[in-house]
Amino acid sequence: MTTPVLFHEARTFTSVAAAARTVDATKIYGIGETEVRALDGVTVAFARAQFTAIMGPSGSGKSTLMHCVAGLDSLTSGRAFIGEADLSALNDRELTILRRDQVGFIFQAYNLLPTMTAAENLTLPLRLAGRKPDREWLDTVVEVMGLRDRLHHRPSEMSGGQQQRVAVGRALATRPQIVFADEPTGNLDSKAGTEVLEFMRNAVDHMGQTIVMVTHDPMSAAYADSIIFLADGRIVDEMAHPTAGRVLERMKQFGE
Amino acid sequence: MFFTTIKGLIAHKLRLFATALAVTLGVAFMAGTLVLTDTVGRTFDDLFGNVYKQTDVVVRSQAAFGAGAVVQRGRVSESLLTEVRAVPGVAQAQGGVFGYARLIGSNGDALGNPAAGAPTIGGDWTESARLNPYDLVTGSPPAADDEVVIDAASANIGKLAVGDTTTVLVQGPPQRVRISGIARFGTVDSPGGATVVLFRHTVAQKLIAEPGKFDTISVVAAPGVTQQQLAARVAKILPASAEAVTGAAMTKESQAAIRQAMGFFRTFMLVFAVVALLVGAFMIFNTFSITVAQRTRENGLLRALGASRRQILASVLLEALAVGVIASLLGIVGGLGVAIGLKELLGAVGIPVPAGSVVFKPATVVISMVVGVGVALLAALSPARKAAEVPPIAAMQRGLVGSTGYGSKRRVYIGSGLLLGGLATLLIGLFGAVSEGVILVGTGALLVFFGVSTLGRTMSLPLSKLIGAPLPRLRGVTGELARDNAMRNPKRTAASASALMIGVALVGFITIFVSSTKASVEQAVDQSFIGDIVVTSGGGMSGGVDPSLAKRLDLLPEVANATGLRQGFASVEGQVEFVTGVNTATAFDVLDIVPIKGRAVDLGRSGVAIRQDVATNKHLAIGDVVSIVFRDTGAQQLRVAMIYAHGQFVGLQEVHPSYLLGMPAYDANFATHFDMQINIKQAGDVSEAAALAAVERAAKPYAGVSVLNRAGFKKQQTAPLNQMLALVYALLGLAIFIALLGIANTLALSIFERTREIGLLRAVGMTRAQLRSSIRWESVIIAVQGTVLGLAIGLFFGWALVGALEDEGLTVFRVPYGSLSIIVALAAVAGMVAAIGPSRRAAKLNVLKAVTSD
């Protein structure tokens, strides 16, 4: 058992163990009058094989942070790393390949290509890379995600929860360094949401996957190993071994 | 409603432009054709008006036979002139002749192209300035027998000046002449681009017509006598074989002839206008379908807010109206450009159009507007109805799925009905014994196009699947996506492909037709021509080479046999037919004529040979008498002396001659004595090269002739086809180009719809290059689909037409697989090119923005 302080130190300073990290990440939208500091000097590391949740009020910069670490957006200043790769040093092609091979994504909705079956969506990044899928691994993913009987359905023939599970499966299929999920359960009812969260938890526990998830929901956040809290583009707090109750308590303070 | 329409229009300027372009082009073609034909019509009207301005009455021979384009008239006796001059009310009368004369330029080449283009005519210099349509620019009238006046255009092209000596090909041996003057024809350098040589009166009669005869006598009335009065008075003294026509009637007749000649050209050009407009209709349909689909939510919201169906319908149609009006206006302006371009083109192929201001009739504007706007509105009608059917609830729904599947049963029935009806109409038009065949063929072809495009949606899925089948293996997931996306909205894919289909169908059809024609000509030469060398005169139907050449060639030691061929019109038992003159002494050794009954030696001066099937049809046997009317000698009774089979004379007007005359009979009944072609069999012991050289040497003084071996002859006979092919390709290329723009347009719109998906693909690791490649292949599938459908239709059209023209000598149906494969390959490349813009734009999309867009 680690104390919160030690945990804090391990996160911030032990970069070797980090699947992704930022150093003094700043993102500014607009100029002059309309300038918005979406990220304001964020230094954070996401430890391997950990499930981290990002929380904070709307507009606090959660999505921005995630997009910048994931290589979907660039920082105004500061640096972001996936593993040892400095994202600012990569061109579009290299970034794309990095995303394909090292990063998994789960968006809030519309994660799947409508023309492809679940199986095809699942293996999309692998096939884009021209790689042969690792059958055994895929089987594991399919098994863990409980997708076996849905493999040949198209997204339009699946429920929202099932679609999100396929999205999680796809994110895991390439065994990426890190998976980012932006409010993955935002569009689901609580039952379907719970399923998806449990799958993600499973992936961390049984497959050693690193997952970073943005959420507004204390119940969801409680699935994570730890939480970082953002407000106005800065990290304002962290919490290890969260429970829904503690998270709710903490969240209330933002309202003050 | 009006506001949203206008705002929408301004927001999508570029898309609008691409859509409008096709309609603009169609309208421009149409307006251009109308303007040009009006302009040319008017200038020729003016020209002939001027020519006959001073002529009150023309005396000429009655038509011997024929009607319309092939009226054949003989000549009147010279002695008639004195009698006409004696008629009260005649102030002045002057005889004139015309015939075949071909001028040789300063470089030794013959001017004009009587076989396939500008005619070469000779005439006499009219002494009376009042009656002479030519005005001298420099020099003087011909004062000696070897002096001539030539037209200014020929002087220019042939680099001939007053005082120069040159050669003129006429009846008999080539004549050396001195140019005494250069003249213009009214306001133009030459009448209709013809090469004109004007001799002294008596010389002209001897060299190009008949001594003692006139083609026309032009009469000027005394003051106070009207044209009608004078014509009536003159008519009284004329023999039954001659007629008196007023100047006004002559003007009308000439103008009508020009109109008729222009009519073909007009139809030809209007066909391309229709093609461009059809393509435009498909593009408008597609663009509007897509934008309407994209605006489903917006239209649902409008409906929810209280807009009526009619208002939504009206707003879409208003947009189409705006597109139609803008496109048509641009098209009309472009039409002026097209008219000027066509005028230059006509000039370049040797048919100079007289100078004069462009005739821009209000009717042109009205027709162009009505057609352009009508096409736009009609094409947008179905999308507009779709838009109006959007329920208010659509405002709350997200991303309605596009049309998938095979389309309704009704659509399949209607499509099949159109297709079958079109095929039937076409076949009846081609093979049935109907008078309005051309109209049926045109309607049938149009119906086939509509049928196939109605069925397009049903055929699109399996076709895309088939065409895209190798892609996943070749290109992996990129190819898979390309195929899936092409199959995603079969209706849209089909409409894009249809626009291309039309152009490709016509290209395929023409290609097949031309290749079959070539194959038929080659087969005919191989089968029917036993000889080795051909001398073609280049004189067309009106002239040729002097018969002395054939005689000389026959005597060459390198030549075994040389036989001249002639062909002219005659009326056989009331029907205008070709009769072919052969030299019975030599023809049978060189040509594939097989006597079945009777003997060639019996042909003589009053015998005729008839092809077996013709004789059977007309129940004619050896010894029967046939009544044939000749232009120059009138009705003659000829005895059937021979019945023959086969006989194919490539290079003549009638390739399968129905009636043969021996030279004595031919010469007796035709005033002009020209060989159109000389077929030669070389001596057994010489090489082809030696024989060719000898023939060339002997033919040297006869400028304008070509000496060809078999291969060269085949080439010469098929060369005009290549020219036609190039012209048609150029025009259809334009339609195809527009269709490709349409594909690019459709792709751009589809990509816009798929922004989110593209963002997702890029987010999970699709590189820009992969994305571009995927869109390129999608485009290729659409393009190849249109091409394959087009070729299928083209193949059918080609097969049908070749079948219909079998009797005209089109005996071989040859599918040029090589050329057709190239067309498909080009279509694939063109598809890639069309995708360049849209795929670039897609690749440039900001991943984050795309993936978070809705």
Ligand SMILES: Nc1ncnc2c1ncn2[C@@H]1O[C@H](COP(=O)(O)OP(=O)(O)OP(=O)(O)O)[C@@H](O)[C@H]1O
């Ligand atoms: N493209 C953009 N242009 C300008 N400002 C932006 C842009 N994207 C985000 N912002 C601003 O940056 C800040 C952070 O936005 P971000 O989307 O990261 O917030 P968030 O924490 O994810 O909020 P939510 O919980 O609502 O998703 C906000 O103030 C937002 O308005």
Ligand SMILES: [Mg+2]
């Ligand atoms: Mg967010």
